[in-house]
Amino acid sequence: MRRVESGERHGGNLAAAAERLGCPPQRLLDASASLVPFGPPWALRRALLEAVFSPALRAYPDRGWARLRRVLARRHGLEHSQVLPGNGAAELFTWAARDAAAAGVSLLPAPGFADYARALACWQAAHVLGPLPLQWGPAFPQPFPATLPAEVLWLCNPHNPTGQLWSRASLEPLLERFALVVCDEAFLPLVPGGEAQSLVPLLARHPNLVVIRSLTKLLACAGLRLGYALGDAERLRRWAAWRDPWPVNGLALAAAERLLADEAGFGRWIGRVQAWVAREEPWLRRRLAQWPQLTPMPSAANFLLVRSEASLVPLRQALERRHGILVRDCRSFVGLGECWLRIGLQHRRGHRRLLAALARELPPHG
Numbered sequence: 001m002r003r004v005e006s007g008e009r010h011g012g013n014l015a016a017a018a019e020r021l022g023c024p025p026q027r028l029l030d031a032s033a034s035l036v037p038f039g040p041p042w043a044l045r046r047a048l049l050e051a052v053f054s055p056a057l058r059a060y061p062d063r064g065w066a067r068l069r070r071v072l073a074r075r076h077g078l079e080h081s082q083v084l085p086g087n088g089a090a091e092l093f094t095w096a097a098r099d100a101a102a103a104g105v106s107l108l109p110a111p112g113f114a115d116y117a118r119a120l121a122c123w124q125a126a127h128v129l130g131p132l133p134l135q136w137g138p139a140f141p142q143p144f145p146a147t148l149p150a151e152v153l154w155l156c157n158p159h160n161p162t163g164q165l166w167s168r169a170s171l172e173p174l175l176e177r178f179a180l181v182v183c184d185e186a187f188l189p190l191v192p193g194g195e196a197q198s199l200v201p202l203l204a205r206h207p208n209l210v211v212i213r214s215l216t217k218l219l220a221c222a223g224l225r226l227g228y229a230l231g232d233a234e235r236l237r238r239w240a241a242w243r244d245p246w247p248v249n250g251l252a253l254a255a256a257e258r259l260l261a262d263e264a265g266f267g268r269w270i271g272r273v274q275a276w277v278a279r280e281e282p283w284l285r286r287r288l289a290q291w292p293q294l295t296p297m298p299s300a301a302n303f304l305l306v307r308s309e310a311s312l313v314p315l316r317q318a319l320e321r322r323h324g325i326l327v328r329d330c331r332s333f334v335g336l337g338e339c340w341l342r343i344g345l346q347h348r349r350g351h352r353r354l355l356a357a358l359a360r361e362l363p364p365h366g
């Protein structure tokens with residue numbers, strides 16, 4: 001077994017890649033992280049600038065997150081006590097994992113997002129991996145596959161890294177079978193028609209469900225660190241008591257409050273993002289399929305997996321070194337390995353740059 005080189009474990013490590021390659025980060029095409037390529041929205045940049053010149057920079061942030069909770073609660077049709085803003089979704093996984101540790105063994109579908117295991121390890125929580133089938137069709141949503149016995153289920157909808165959108169109808173019965181279900185919907189607002197599969201409407205009847213969302217992907221603001229949990233008010237009160245006093249910084253709070261309060265503007269942004277995914281996913285997939293040695297897998301989300309019979313590591317390295325294009329190495333995803341790559345969707349110009357680089361690197365006949 002080969003060690004995974006540092007920098008290959010996660011996507012989106014743009015600064016490290018730029019240093020490795022000795023070029024400015026702006027010259028790289030980063031398809032290793034799955035962020036909207038035309039963001040962040042100007043409204044967010046403006047809101048941040050205003051926040052810098054407001055008391056939000058000097059004062060401690062509101063420890064009750066009252067305004068942001070209110071706008072998020074309105075958006076999701078919940079009480080404000082059912083909303084907890086976090087320092088990115090990643091911070092909230094840590095608290096979900098503390099509850100998971102108390103409930104028993106966690107089931108992590110594999111391949112899956114590595115941060116759930118990181119969060120569980122914080123609390124020495126036991127987990128088992130449930131292998132997902134590695135073949136699927138292009139019609140979404142799809143039924144969630146059969147599960148293994150465990151007390152806690154970690155779902156990701158749409159699933160990272162496969163891009164599958166699970167149907168709510170197939171997930172709902174799982175809420176009766178598991179003591180706790182943590183559903184990561186970080187990418188759901190980017191999926192055309194995705195909200196129809198959200199588990200948020202089930203929160204009212206299932207206190208054992210927590211939905212975790214992120215603004216990182218939708219707004220292309222990974223540096224801001226903003227996510228939120230939706231769930232049972234008592235559970236979220238407990239999480240709030242565990243964490244440090246100011247986990248969400250005042251600038252992020254002020255900017256997000258302002259952006260989300262403009263419901264029409266936020267809705268227009270989501271519409272634009274979903275139209276981009278609907279247009280670019282089939283376009284890129286069709287073109288990648290022209291190479292007989294590549295099998296692009298259908299995705300409902302803004303990233304897709306590509307598989308091959310042979311290792312794709314040399315191709316990934318050539319794209320990086322010779323063309324300044326970063327794609328996600330899949331060796332750190334349990335169940336995938338070196339014959340897979342994950343590509344984050346770009347704007348059309350970025351896709352053409354990727355395709356031109358592939359044409360240089362791949363022999364025309366397999």
Ligand SMILES: Cc1ncc(COP(=O)(O)O)c(C=O)c1O
Binds near residue numbers: 087113156216227
């Ligand atoms: C499925 C999934 N959930 C959550 C996150 C983390 O989101 P955040 O930036 O809000 O911590 C990621 C980041 O890659 C992700 O892939």
